Amino acid sequence: MKAVEGGVCAPKGFRASGVAAGIKPGSTKLDCALIVSDAPATVAGMFTTNVMKSPPVYRNQDVCAAGSARAVFLNSGNANAATGERGHADVQTTVEAVAGALGIGAEETCVCSTGVIGVPLPMDRIQNGINNCAKALSAAGSPDAAVAIMTTDTVPKEFAYEVELSSGTVRLGAIAKGSGMISPNMATMLCTITTDVSVTAADLRSMLQAAVDLSFHQMCIDNDLSTSDTVLILANGESGIPPIDPDSNDREQFQAALTELCQELAMALVRDGEGASKFIEIAVSGTASDDDAKTIARAIGNSQLCKTAFFGEDANWGRFACAAGYAGVAFDPADLMITLGDLPICSGGLAADYAEEDAAAIMKQHDIRLTVSVGDGSGRATFWTSDLSHDYVSINADYRT
């Protein structure tokens, strides 16, 4: 498995584009993206569990249930969420326009929208965006697509890998965007993954679930689950190698690559979290189950007081201990060990014997690893989070203005 260029166009038979259509009034940034497979692709997706899920989410769930897709149209600047019947009608108009421009079926077309909630899509501009995206499609279009889906993201997120299977080489590519309202449950904000492997829809769904559980489900930027979270994967078989046998070593290798890709994306989202000045990895072990470890890691990663301590570069381990304690997982405080980088700061539930200046030096780093052990169980989990900064408050106090 090795990193390659090309993003979502690294796999064979995919083209992409990104154009500016003025979706957010007055904006000249790229805001519409299109990803197209030359051949019908097996598709699977994971979606927000929010009751207020957006019309595009319902649409993509239908396409994934049918199991085959050719195109994904994405826009930033407007989430088409809390838009009711009009929102659903706008989705239908959008997929018909995309299908018409590409000469494919509307039922093969997914659509993702991100941005402000509660405002109808400007459909004349969406129509222009679709037309210009279709014209601009190319095998070099992934970088523009990655930029076009950004909202408060400051850098595009785009990755691709080559994976050697027993019968030949396959490729995986992806773009994703964050970077607030990020507390995924079943998925995260918009992410589209492409691959030229051949695989059944059921197996693709199963592998996506496994990858997402170890990536987007183990991160947060704030504690808000969005209306629009969507991860889609399209597998078009254009590598030409035979379909993956669900019981083979090839499947394990492909699963590992897909999981690693999703983890790279999740970490990239956290690094670019709204206002983030730190990237924090929290590794929890010693619980009865992996789920218990994840619960503790999430409590620390979600804690406003832990996140402000990271922002303040204050090794206030009492807050980490406190958050572990309220996570909802029973443990004996006397078993609690907390290590900051390589420095034990809490041992047996008490302050370890360390020099505050050594802890302060670690807290000054941009990337910080916090290791928490609560016993001798075999459960373990890794979670990624950002700090809570003044910039986070500023970004979100001014979001609509």
Added chain:
Amino acid sequence: MKAVEGGVCAPKGFRASGVAAGIKPGSTKLDCALIVSDAPATVAGMFTTNVMKSPPVYRNQDVCAAGSARAVFLNSGNANAATGERGHADVQTTVEAVAGALGIGAEETCVCSTGVIGVPLPMDRIQNGINNCAKALSAAGSPDAAVAIMTTDTVPKEFAYEVELSSGTVRLGAIAKGSGMISPNMATMLCTITTDVSVTAADLRSMLQAAVDLSFHQMCIDNDLSTSDTVLILANGESGIPPIDPDSNDREQFQAALTELCQELAMALVRDGEGASKFIEIAVSGTASDDDAKTIARAIGNSQLCKTAFFGEDANWGRFACAAGYAGVAFDPADLMITLGDLPICSGGLAADYAEEDAAAIMKQHDIRLTVSVGDGSGRATFWTSDLSHDYVSINADYRT
């Protein structure tokens, strides 16, 4: 029921004091408080559910299980949490010193500590604080006690009521402190309530639970549940009126007064929340149960994005709808109604027809009421929260320094 002066000393037979003992190195603020009942009092308490609960919490649970108390000693500047065996030994030393100074039993003595986690108590200073508190006890001591338990609070919280029962007048008084790490579950940060009513321990516990469920359990400042949350109530019977009959109208009246007292305290804690520039009341209705309504109200009240929108005075109702949607309670988005003050801003899950400047004018107020309805069920709940401001980040980034 009417408000009176005197705080925890308003009920007959209680004295209190607050002194400066330098618990936080270099500090000259009042930091030790003592509340004493002249006669043995029935006692009940509610406590944090945190696994890392502090040694004082264990102590108070034991005293409440026995059911009788005479004194509560409280200190700020140090939580005596995550202090292990030494922390438990320090609690024992403290209650013995208090008992010695007052000529009461150690088993009748509660102790509450709040402040930094993970640092042993400075016992020489605690000893001085106990001695000076005992000397300073008076019926006018409640204001000093209320100040002495403050950490990041900017104002003391002290209330008292007189309640007319059928057989005479009884009194209730309380002091409490916040103002960060406030997401109570079973209780909140330190609160001591006194009353001169006569009541059984079981009934006192039952009434306290009912009052706390409608007050401290319906508020948050951040999403952090502390190691030290403690609500204690001491009922010494010194009013001289007969014990409350559990089946009487008097009990209902006393319960109503106790609930209102706890609600006043909860609202005061939120108003003085760390960095708070707004006081927000969230009223949710239309759910199948009150618990469902509380779950939705809590999701909105806990949401970093809703709280930053309040700070930014931005009527971004999409965030309120989004938080309601991820709370974990099923509802039909078409039933969602959101009203800001008296202004409908979301109707049938869509933007209502309102002028943005009217919404902006309401968001500029200090006290804001948000009403959310999700159907025609009879469930309802009220929740209080603060906004998430730059000052919150600054206070918590610098807490230990």
